[in-house]
Amino acid sequence: MKSGFRQSMAWLHTWTGIIVSWLLYFIFVTGTLGYFDSEIDAWMKPELPRNTSNTQSALITAQSHLEQHGQDAKDWRIYLPLSRTEPHLEVGYQQRNDAGKLVRVSQQLHAQTGEVLQSRATGGGQSLYRMHYRLHYIPTRLAYYFVGVFTLFMLLGLVTGIVVHKKIFKEFFSFRLNKGATSWLDGHNLMSVMSLPFHLMITYSGLIMFTFTYVPFILNASYGLGETGKKQFFEEYYQRGAPVEASGEPATMLPLPVLYQNAAMYLAGQGNNQANYAIRIYHLHDKNSVAVFSPELSEPSNDGTKLVISATSGEVLSYQAHYAGVRRVQSVFLELHEGIFADLPIRWLYFISGLTGCAMIATGMILWTTKRRKKALNHPNGLPFSFKLTEGLNIGTIVGLPAAVAVYFLANRLLPVAFDGRADWEIHSLFITWLAFLVHGMYFTWQNQGQKAWYQQWTAAALLFVSVPIINALTTQRGLVPSFASNDWVYVAFDMSNLVAGLLCAFIASKVTRANKHTQSVKVIKRKVEGVV
Numbered sequence: 079m080k081s082g083f084r085q086s087m088a089w090l091h092t093w094t095g096i097i098v099s100w101l102l103y104f105i106f107v108t109g110t111l112g113y114f115d116s117e118i119d120a121w122m123k124p125e126l127p128r129n130t131s132n133t134q135s136a137l138i139t140a141q142s143h144l145e146q147h148g149q150d151a152k153d154w155r156i157y158l159p160l161s162r163t164e165p166h167l168e169v170g171y172q173q174r175n176d177a178g179k180l181v182r183v184s185q186q187l188h189a190q191t192g193e194v195l196q197s198r199a200t201g202g203g204q205s206l207y208r209m210h211y212r213l214h215y216i217p218t219r220l221a222y223y224f225v226g227v228f229t230l231f232m233l234l235g236l237v238t239g240i241v242v243h244k245k246i247f248k249e250f251f252s253f254r255l256n257k258g259a260t261s262w263l264d265g266h267n268l269m270s271v272m273s274l275p276f277h278l279m280i281t282y283s284g285l286i287m288f289t290f291t292y293v294p295f296i297l298n299a300s301y302g303l304g305e306t307g308k309k310q311f312f313e314e315y316y317q318r319g320a321p322v323e324a325s326g327e328p329a330t331m332l333p334l335p336v337l338y339q340n341a342a343m344y345l346a347g348q349g350n351n352q353a354n355y356a357i358r359i360y361h362l363h364d365k366n367s368v369a370v371f372s373p374e375l376s377e378p379s380n381d382g383t384k385l386v387i388s389a390t391s392g393e394v395l396s397y398q399a400h401y402a403g404v405r406r407v408q409s410v411f412l413e414l415h416e417g418i419f420a421d422l423p424i425r426w427l428y429f430i431s432g433l434t435g436c437a438m439i440a441t442g443m444i445l446w447t448t449k450r451r452k453k454a455l456n457h458p459n460g461l462p463f464s465f466k467l468t469e470g471l472n473i474g475t476i477v478g479l480p481a482a483v484a485v486y487f488l489a490n491r492l493l494p495v496a497f498d499g500r501a502d503w504e505i506h507s508l509f510i511t512w513l514a515f516l517v518h519g520m521y522f523t524w525q526n527q528g529q530k531a532w533y534q535q536w537t538a539a540a541l542l543f544v545s546v547p548i549i550n551a552l553t554t555q556r557g558l559v560p561s562f563a564s565n566d567w568v569y570v571a572f573d574m575s576n577l578v579a580g581l582l583c584a585f586i587a588s589k590v591t592r593a594n595k596h597t598q599s600v601k602v603i604k605r606k607v608e609g610v611v
Contacts, residue, residue, distance in 0.1 A: 110432030118203025478515025
């Protein structure tokens with residue numbers, strides 16, 4: 079390690095960065111897409127209609143369906159179609175199967191007609207969102223530890239980067255074009271500083287969210303080591319289950335619209351004017367039946383609102399404005415990390431900040447090879463194995479992963495709707511595409527044709543992204559033009575975003591071509607000069 083504190087930090091920043099960069103890039107790409115997971119879900123289920131309902135009709139529809147199908151249920155759950163995360167009325171209950179056993183049922187309903195909505199099986203945006211902390215193909219708990227370690231390295235990289243760049247804000251305004259490694263360093267600094275507070279928040283809050291996974295010792299000390307103790311802890315910590323016990327005495331429950339109106343009036347008096355509530359009713363048709371209302375929240379500092387009303391009398395039994403103590407702190411970090419509180423402009427800001435994180439990691443990866451290319455080319459035995467491996471992984475990951483996401487969207491439209499396991503094969507198509515791009519990048523790097531690999535992959539990515547809205551228009555009735563005409567802005571924004579991504583990839587491919595031609599011209603001139611000499 080080099081002498082001096084800043085030199086040591088530079089060494090640590092460089093090597094920790096390249097070691098964890100490929101998985102961190104995957105985490106950032108999938109996590110950034112997760113900020114629009116509900117919109118991706120909507121696009122990947124074109125059979126579902128747009129939300130055109132109101133609260134009153136949704137409550138009446140839910141009441142009718144639950145009374146008909148959930149008579150034997152232990153509880154009812156109602157999610158109203160009034161938010162981006164719940165664009166359709168959804169009800170949950172237990173129903174007896176052929177063996178007489180209660181099994182949980184979840185149905186999406188047309189809020190006005192009561193029709194059960196059917197859609198294609200798909201991984202949707204939720205699968206992309208979960209990948210950024212669960213990864214895929216490996217056990218979930220192991221994935222949590224992998225992501226935790228790599229997130230810790232990311233935080234270390236950010237801190238050491240701040241130390242290394244002591245003139246960080248001066249460097250922010252310095253961008254030198256066509257200067258090789260210097261240009262990539264300037265780009266890396268620019269992407270890093272643009273959203274530095276976001277990057278620090280997103281890495282630190284990601285670690286806080288999994289406190290009980292990474293540091294379970296306090297939990298174990300109080301509740302023991304077994305699964306029983308862990309279950310008891312989470313029941314108490316997350317306040318799960320019914321707030322009261324059943325009495326065993328039958329009673330008639332008030333209709334859902336009446337309970338909802340009582341809850342809205344009470345919460346408005348408490349200064350909470352949110353319109354959307356998740357409703358859960360426990361101990362159906364019992365004297366102690368209760369309805370628990372959990373409003374959608376507008377800011378993270380008010381998380382944990384819970385109103386408990388008697389489902390038979392409408393009387394308010396308890397009200398919690400927000401979580402308290404440690405639970406509130408963790409919830410604030412969760413809200414910040416996932417942007418749950420964010421409206422559309424703030425959500426786009428989150429998305430753009432996530433993209434700068436992707437660019438920061440990508441430019442750092444490219445910078446690593448660019449700074450070492452001259453030395454590698456002068457190696458007596460040709461390009462070293464480590465250099466070829468790193469550059470091949472860089473090409474296949476930086477370009478291959480976004481291209482694989484485009485294939486994931488295409489698979490949703492091209493796989494037969496009745497195909498068994500189609501949701502799994504959407505995800506398989508993503509990883510197969512990524513693997514193909516990695517193999518392609520490795521092959522051309524081994525042939526010392528990295529520039530050619532960059533060009534071909536960026537061109538392929540451009541074609542794939544542009545194909546998404548085209549295939550959507552050919553396979554559904556919700557193409558870009560009809561969606562624009564019907565003001566279906568989710569579909570319009572999705573298709574337009576893919577077109578923009580395709581044009582950006584095409585632009586980068588053209589820049590790679592020019593850089594390659596410039597390099598070849600320099601080599602030819604150099605050979606001619608050497609020949610004259």
